[in-house]
Amino acid sequence: MIGMKRKLKWIGIFLCVLLILSLIPAYWWTQANVKNMDRFYNSKLSPVICIPGSSATENRFDGMVAKINERSETKHSLIKVKVWNDGHISLRGKKLKNDNEPFIVVGFENNHDGYGNIKKQANMFNDAFSMLQDKYRFNNYKGIGHSNGGLVYTAFLENDASNYPEVKMKRLLTIGTPYNFEESNIKHRTQMLSDFIKKRKYLSKDLDVYTLAGNETYTSDGIVPDASVRAGKYIFQNQTKSYTEVTLTGNDTQHSNLPQNNEVLQIIMARILDHSGGPMPDDPASDSASNVKPIESE
Amino acid sequence: MQANISSLFMRLQQVPLVRLVQSTLQKLFPFALFGSVIAAFRKTVLDDEGFINNVFNVPAWFPYYHAVNAYAQTLTQLTLGILAILSAYYMAMLTAKKPYHYEAGITAALAFIVLLNPHRNPRLALPSFSGMTPFGIHGLLLGLLFGYLIGWFWNWLAKRQKRHMHQEKVTSATSGVILVLGAAFLINVSLSVVAKQFNISTSSFSVSGLASQGSFLMTLLGSIGTSMLRWFGLTGFFDFDSSFTSGAANSNLMYALEHHSPWHVPYPFTEETLYDSFGIYAGVGGGLALIVALWLFTRDKRTLQISALASGPAFFGSSEALLIGLPVLLNPLYLIPFVLAPAVNVIIAAGLVALKVIPPAIYPVPIGTPGPLIGFIGSGGNIATFVFGFGLFVLDVLIYMPFVKLDNKMKATRTSES
Numbered sequence: 001m002i003g004m005k006r007k008l009k010w011i012g013i014f015l016c017v018l019l020i021l022s023l024i025p026a027y028w029w030t031q032a033n034v035k036n037m038d039r040f041y042n043s044k045l046s047p048v049i050c051i052p053g054s055s056a057t058e059n060r061f062d063g064m065v066a067k068i069n070e071r072s073e074t075k076h077s078l079i080k081v082k083v084w085n086d087g088h089i090s091l092r093g094k095k096l097k098n099d100n101e102p103f104i105v106v107g108f109e110n111n112h113d114g115y116g117n118i119k120k121q122a123n124m125f126n127d128a129f130s131m132l133q134d135k136y137r138f139n140n141y142k143g144i145g146h147s148n149g150g151l152v153y154t155a156f157l158e159n160d161a162s163n164y165p166e167v168k169m170k171r172l173l174t175i176g177t178p179y180n181f182e183e184s185n186i187k188h189r190t191q192m193l194s195d196f197i198k199k200r201k202y203l204s205k206d207l208d209v210y211t212l213a214g215n216e217t218y219t220s221d222g223i224v225p226d227a228s229v230r231a232g233k234y235i236f237q238n239q240t241k242s243y244t245e246v247t248l249t250g251n252d253t254q255h256s257n258l259p260q261n262n263e264v265l266q267i268i269m270a271r272i273l274d275h276s277g278g279p280m281p282d283d284p285a286s287d288s289a290s291n292v293k294p295i296e297s298e
Numbered sequence: 299m300q301a302n303i304s305s306l307f308m309r310l311q312q313v314p315l316v317r318l319v320q321s322t323l324q325k326l327f328p329f330a331l332f333g334s335v336i337a338a339f340r341k342t343v344l345d346d347e348g349f350i351n352n353v354f355n356v357p358a359w360f361p362y363y364h365a366v367n368a369y370a371q372t373l374t375q376l377t378l379g380i381l382a383i384l385s386a387y388y389m390a391m392l393t394a395k396k397p398y399h400y401e402a403g404i405t406a407a408l409a410f411i412v413l414l415n416p417h418r419n420p421r422l423a424l425p426s427f428s429g430m431t432p433f434g435i436h437g438l439l440l441g442l443l444f445g446y447l448i449g450w451f452w453n454w455l456a457k458r459q460k461r462h463m464h465q466e467k468v469t470s471a472t473s474g475v476i477l478v479l480g481a482a483f484l485i486n487v488s489l490s491v492v493a494k495q496f497n498i499s500t501s502s503f504s505v506s507g508l509a510s511q512g513s514f515l516m517t518l519l520g521s522i523g524t525s526m527l528r529w530f531g532l533t534g535f536f537d538f539d540s541s542f543t544s545g546a547a548n549s550n551l552m553y554a555l556e557h558h559s560p561w562h563v564p565y566p567f568t569e570e571t572l573y574d575s576f577g578i579y580a581g582v583g584g585g586l587a588l589i590v591a592l593w594l595f596t597r598d599k600r601t602l603q604i605s606a607l608a609s610g611p612a613f614f615g616s617s618e619a620l621l622i623g624l625p626v627l628l629n630p631l632y633l634i635p636f637v638l639a640p641a642v643n644v645i646i647a648a649g650l651v652a653l654k655v656i657p658p659a660i661y662p663v664p665i666g667t668p669g670p671l672i673g674f675i676g677s678g679g680n681i682a683t684f685v686f687g688f689g690l691f692v693l694d695v696l697i698y699m700p701f702v703k704l705d706n707k708m709k710a711t712r713t714s715e716s
C-alpha cells in the first residue's frame with residue numbers, strides 16, 4: 001500500500017510536469033490559431049478566380065486583365081497558378097498591396113477536352129483552390145470560366161465547394177460554356193449535362209450566375225452552339241439566387257475572342273467586380289448597352 | 299451527525315438494487331478501461347480536432363495515420379460502444395439465481411440489442427437524450443434496468459418450474475429464451491410504428507439549446523443538470539467534445555475577432571467560458587480531483603489501483619474508466635461532490651470574469667484537451683486563467699476529501715462486521 005502510494009506520487013508528478021510543459025506549445029497553438037482566424041474573418045480580400053477553356057493556358061486572361069486595368073482606377077493584380085499532372089502546383093505573380101480583388105488564373109498541364117478530363121481538372125482545381133485559400137485566407141470570391149472552364153467550375157461547385165463551407169462564392173460568370181458540349185439539340189442530353197442537373201441541389205442558394213453566349217451566326221459562336229450554352233438554365237435556374245443569360249452579337253463574338261470583347265469587359269466590371277470604375281450592378285443605365293440582351297430569371 | 303450520515307450511506311449501499319448496480323459496474327471496469335485508453339488516444343492524437351493532433355501536427359509524421367485511426371475507432375466501438383449491452387448482461391446474470399443465470403445474461407444482452415435495434419428505425423430516440431447510440435455509456439442506465447428486469451423474469455421462471463415439478467428444465471429454458479427475445483422484438487416493432495406515426499425524432503429532444511443562451515443562471519443550472527445526468531450515465535446538456543457551437547459562443551468569437559481581444563464579449567457567461575473552462579477543469583464531475591483525493595486519503599487498495607489505472611485517460615478527458623470502475627456512477631456516496639465541485643467552480647469563475655480578473659475563454663479549443671488547459675487555450679493563452687483554475691482544482695480536492703474519508707470509515711465498519 002505504501003509502495004503503491006509512492007509509485008502514484010511519481011505518476012502524479014509526471015502528469016504535473018507534462019501539464020506545465022504542454023503550456024508552451026498550447027500557448028503557441030492558440031496564439032497562431034487566433035491570429036489565423038483573425039486574418040480570415042477580417043479579410044477584405046475577394047479574388048476573381050478564372051479558369052481557361054481546353055487547350056488554353058494560365059495566360060489565357062492576360063489580355064482581358066490588361067484591358068480591365070486600363071479602364072479602372074484601381075489596378076488589379078494578376079496571379080497565375082498551374083497544376084501539373086504530377087500533382088504539384090506552381091504560382092507566378094504577386095498580389096499588389098492595395099488590391100483586394102486580384103485576378104487569379106488557374107491553368108492545368110492536362111488541358112484536354114472531354115468529360116473525363118473535365119472531372120480531372122475539377123479535382124485539380126480543388127487542390128489549387130485549397131492552396132490559394134490557405135495562402136490568401138479570403139472568405140469570399142468571384143468566378144469566371146471561359147468555355148470548358150465554366151464546366152470545370154460547375155463540377156467543382158457541385159462536388160467540392162462544400163469542403164469550404166466558410167468560403168462563399170458570390171458571383172459566377174461563364175463565357176461561351178458548352179453545358180451540353182457540341183450538342184445543338186437540347187433533347188439530347190449528354191452524360192455530363194445529366195450529371196450536372198442531377199447534382200444541382202448542391203449549388204449554393206446565395207450565388208448569382210451569369211452565362212454569356214456569343215452569337216456569330218444565329219445558332220453559334222463559331223464553335224459552341226447557342227443551345228448548348230443555354231442548357232445552363234437547366235442547372236442553375238431556380239437553384240441559385242439568380243440566373244441571367246446574356247447573348248452578344250456583333251464584333252468579337254467568335255468563341256475565342258469573347259474574353260476580350262468590349263461588352264464582356266463591361267459586364268465583368270459592372271456585374272462581377274465589387275468596385276470598379278464602371279456602372280454599378282443595380283444601375284439601370286448599364287443595361288442600355290446596345291447589343292446586350294439580358295434575360296433575368298429568379 | 300457524522301455518524302448519522304455514515305449510517306445513512308451504509309444503509310443506502312445495503313439496498314439490493316444499489317449493490318447489484320455497484321457489482322455490475324465493477325465487472326465492466328476492464329472494458330471501460332481498455333476502451334477509454336483507446337478513446338483518449340484516438341480523440342487527442344488521431345482526431346482532426348484533437349489536442350495533440352493540432353498542437354504537434356500529428357498527421358505530418360504519424361505512420362499509417364488513417365488506418366490506425368480507423369482501427370482505434372473500431373476498438374472503441376467494441377468496448378465503450380457496447381457498455382450498455384454488457385451492463386444488461388452482467389446485471390441480469392447477477393440478479394438471476396442458479397440454474398438460469400447464464401441464460402438470463404445472454405438473453406438480456408441479445409434482447410437489449412433487438413429492443414433498441416436502430417436499423418428498424420434509425421430515427422427512434424427513446425434510449426438516450428442525444429442521437430448517439432444507446433448501446434454505449436449513455437445507455438448504461440437503461441441497460442442496468444433492462445438486465446434487472448430480465449434477471450427477475452428468469453427467477454420467476456425458475457420458481458414456477460419448481461412448483462410444477464413435471465415441467466422439464468429444457469422446455470422451461472427454451473420458453474424463457476423465446477419469451478424474452480420475442481417480447482423484445484414485438485416492442486421494437488411497435489415502437490418503430492409509433493415513432494413513425496408521430497414522427498418522433500432525435501431533434502425533438504434538444505434541450506441543450508435552452509441552456510446555451512449565455513445567461514449566468516442558465517449556465518449554472520446547465521452545469522448542475524449536466525453533472526447529474528452524467529452521474530446517471532446519461533448525456534449532459536453540456537458536452538465539451540461536441541462539435542456544435544451555440545449562437546452565443548459564435549457571437550462571442552465574432553466580437554473578439556472584430557475587436558482583436560476576448561474582453562468585453564457580449565456573452566461572458568456561457569458553457570464555454572464557465573463550464574468547459576472551469577467546471578471541468580478537473581474533468582467531468584471533478585474526476586481528476588477525486589483521483590488526487592483518493593491518492594492522498596484512501597485506505598482501500600482496490601480503489602487506489604482503479605484510480606491509478608484510470609488516471610491517464612481521465613487526464614485527456616475520457617473518464618469512463620474512473621466513473622465505472624470505482625464506481626462513481628449511480629453511487630450515492632459521490633453524488634454530492636460530483637455535482638457540487640463543477641458548480642462551485644462555475645460560480646467562482648463567473649465572479650472572476652465579472653470582476654475582469656480573467657478574460658472570458660471564447661476561442662476554439664481542440665477536443666481531448668486536458669481539463670486544466672481548456673480555459674488557458676480558450677482564453678488565447680491567459681496564464682491567470684490557468685493559475686486560478688489550479689486554485690479551483692485544490693478546492694475540488696477539498697470538496698471530495700470528506701467523502702473519501704467517509705468511504706474509508708464505511709469500508710472499515712464493513713470489514714469489522716464481517
